[in-house]
Amino acid sequence: MILTISYAGENAQNIGYLFRKNPSRPQVFELNYGKAYVFYPEVSAQKTTIALLLDIDPVDLARNGSGLFDYVCDRPYVSSSFTSVAIARIFGSAMSGRSDEFQDLADAKLDLSATIVTLPCKSDISMLNRVFEPLGYRVSFERFVTDERFSEWGESAYINLTIEGKVRLSDLLRHIYVLIPVFDRKKHYWIGEDEVDKLLRQGEEWLKDHPEREFITKCYLAKSRSLANLALNRLREADDETVEQEEINKEKLSLNRQRLERVIDIVKKCGAKSVIDLGCGEGNLLSLLIKEPSIEKIGAIDVSYPILERAKEKIKYDRLCDSAKEKLLIFQGSLTYKDRRFEGYDAACVVEVIEHLDLSRLNAFERVLFEFARPRYAIVTTPNGEYNEKYENLKGGLRHSDHRFEWARGEFRDWANRVAQKHSYSVQFFDIGESDEKLGSPTQAALFSEQTLERDRRKYKEESRL
Numbered sequence: 231m232i233l234t235i236s237y238a239g240e241n242a243q244n245i246g247y248l249f250r251k252n253p254s255r256p257q258v259f260e261l262n263y264g265k266a267y268v269f270y271p272e273v274s275a276q277k278t279t280i281a282l283l284l285d286i287d288p289v290d291l292a293r294n295g296s297g298l299f300d301y302v303c304d305r306p307y308v309s310s311s312f313t314s315v316a317i318a319r320i321f322g323s324a325m326s327g328r329s330d331e332f333q334d335l336a337d338a339k340l341d342l343s344a345t346i347v348t349l350p351c352k353s354d355i356s357m358l359n360r361v362f363e364p365l366g367y368r369v370s371f372e373r374f375v376t377d378e379r380f381s382e383w384g385e386s387a388y389i390n391l392t393i394e395g396k397v398r399l400s401d402l403l404r405h406i407y408v409l410i411p412v413f414d415r416k417k418h419y420w421i422g423e424d425e426v427d428k429l430l431r432q433g434e435e436w437l438k439d440h441p442e443r444e445f446i447t448k449c450y451l452a453k454s455r456s457l458a459n460l461a462l463n464r465l466r467e468a469d470d471e472t473v474e475q476e477e478i479n480k481e482k483l484s485l486n487r488q489r490l491e492r493v494i495d496i497v498k499k500c501g502a503k504s505v506i507d508l509g510c511g512e513g514n515l516l517s518l519l520i521k522e523p524s525i526e527k528i529g530a531i532d533v534s535y536p537i538l539e540r541a542k543e544k545i546k547y548d549r550l551c552d553s554a555k556e557k558l559l560i561f562q563g564s565l566t567y568k569d570r571r572f573e574g575y576d577a578a579c580v581v582e583v584i585e586h587l588d589l590s591r592l593n594a595f596e597r598v599l600f601e602f603a604r605p606r607y608a609i610v611t612t613p614n615g616e617y618n619e620k621y622e623n624l625k626g627g628l629r630h631s632d633h634r635f636e637w638a639r640g641e642f643r644d645w646a647n648r649v650a651q652k653h654s655y656s657v658q659f660f661d662i663g664e665s666d667e668k669l670g671s672p673t674q675a676a677l678f679s680e681q682t683l684e685r686d687r688r689k690y691k692e693e694s695r696l
C-alpha cells in the first residue's frame with residue numbers, strides 16, 4: 231500500500247523539513263510487521279510529493295502476528311491500521327505540528343492533497359464525503375470492478391481516495407491517522423481503553439464538533455459499543471467543559487476591559503499628560519493610552535522581552551507615524567531595580583503586576599516606584615483573593631499559575647496605607663468589576679497621590695542643592 235502527500239506552494243520543497251526527511255535520500259524503516267519506505271516521487275519549488283510505501287510480509291503477519299489474520303488476506307495490500315501506526319512512527323514530528331526551523335510553515339494552512347491507495351471502504355461510499363468534507367477537504371475516489379470476468383460480483387470495496395484542502399500538515403496527518411481505520415475497521419491489534427485515549431488525543435481539535443462524530447468513534451473503535459460509549463461520553467464532557475471555559479473567558483474578557491477602561495478614566499481625571507505602564511504585558515493598556523490625545527508622553531516597560539515584542543505587534547508599532555513613535559518609549563526593565571527611565575511621568579500604572587512579584591521583592595518594588603520614580607499618581611490594581619470563592623473551578627487555588635499571592639481586601643489596604651504613609655502619598659481605593667455584597671469586587675485598585683507638601687519639600691531640597 232502507498233500513501234502520498236503533496237504540497238503545492240512557494241518553496242514547496244521545504245515541506246521536507248516538516249517531515250524531517252531529506253528529499254534527496256530515500257529511507258527504509260523496519261517495522262514489527264515489515265518495512266516502510268519513504269521517498270519523494272516529485273520535488274520542485276512549486277510542488278513536492280512525499281510517499282510512504284508499506285511492504286508487509288503476509289507470512290510474517292500470519293506467523294508472528296496476533297492471530298487475527300489468515301495467510302491469505304488483504305492486509306498486506308491495503309491501507310489499514312498498519313498505515314496509521316507507520317504514520318505515527320515515521321511522521322511523528324510532522325504530526326505534532328512542531329518544527330525547529332519552519333514553525334511558520336507548520337502553523338500555516340497549506341494547499342495539500344493526500345492519496346490513500348487501496349482503502350477498503352466497508353461503509354456506504356457516501357460516508358467518504360460526509361466524513362472528509364466537514365474537515366475542509368474536496369473528496370474524489372477511483373472505483374474498480376471486482377473482476378472483469380464476473381460482472382455479477384459488482385464493484386470492489388477497495389478504492390483509491392484523494393482528499394485535497396487548505397489545511398495544516400499536522401491536521402492532515404491526524405485526520406488520516408484516525409480515518410483510515412474508520413473505513414477499514416479491521417485493527418491489527420487488540421483494542422482496549424488506550425485506543426479511546428488515542429482517538430481523543432488525535433481527534434482533540436476536530437472530532438467533538440464533527441457532524442459524523444458518532445460514526446467515526448464507533449468505527450474507529452471497531453464497533454465495540456462499550457468503548458464507543460466511553461469515548462462519546464468523554465467527548466460530551468469536553469463539550470461541557472468548553473462551554474464552561476467559554477463562559478469564564480467571556481467573564482475574564484469583560485473584567486479585563488472594565489479594568490482597563492477604569493484605569494484610563496482615573497488617569498484622565500488626574501489630568502496626567504505623561505504616563506508609564508509598568509509591567510505592560512502584551513500592551514492592552516498601551517493600545518488604549520496611545521489613542522488618548524491628552525497624553526503626550528507614554529512609557530511602557532516589562533521584564534519579558536518576547537512580551538514586549540507582542541505589545542509592539544499589538545499596537546502595530548512599525549506602522550505608527552513618526553510623531554506617535556516620538557511620544558512612545560517601550561523598553562525592557564524590572565520593577566524591582568531602581569531605573570532612572572521610570573522617572574518624570576505624571577502617572578504610573580501597575581495593572582495586575584504586583585501579584586507576580588515574590589513577597590520578598592515587594593519592598594524593592596515599593597522603593598523603586600514611590601521613593602525613586604515618584605510619579606505624581608500611581609494606580610495599582612491586583613486581584614481580590616476573597617472573590618475567588620465565586621470561581622468554582624479554581625478549587626481554592628490562585629487565578630494564574632504565576633501569581634505569588636492574591637490578597638484579601640484588608641491585606642491590600644494595609645499594604646497600600648503603609649506604603650502611602652511611608653512615602654508621603656495619600657491613597658484612595660476602587661472596586662473594579664461586578665461587586666458581591668459579601669466578597670467585594672473581583673479586582674481591587676488603589677490610587678496613590680503624591681502629597682504636594684512632600685513634593686515641594688523635595689523640590690526645595692533639589693533646588694537648594696543646585
Ligand code: SAH
Binds near residue numbers: 513
Ligand atoms: N499589565 C498587563 C500585564 C499583566 S501580567 C495587563 O494588565 O494586561 C503581569 C506582567 O508583569 C507580565 O507581563 C510580566 O512579564 C510582568 N512582570 C512580572 N514581573 C515583573 C518585573 N519584576 N518587572 C517588570 N515586569 C514584570
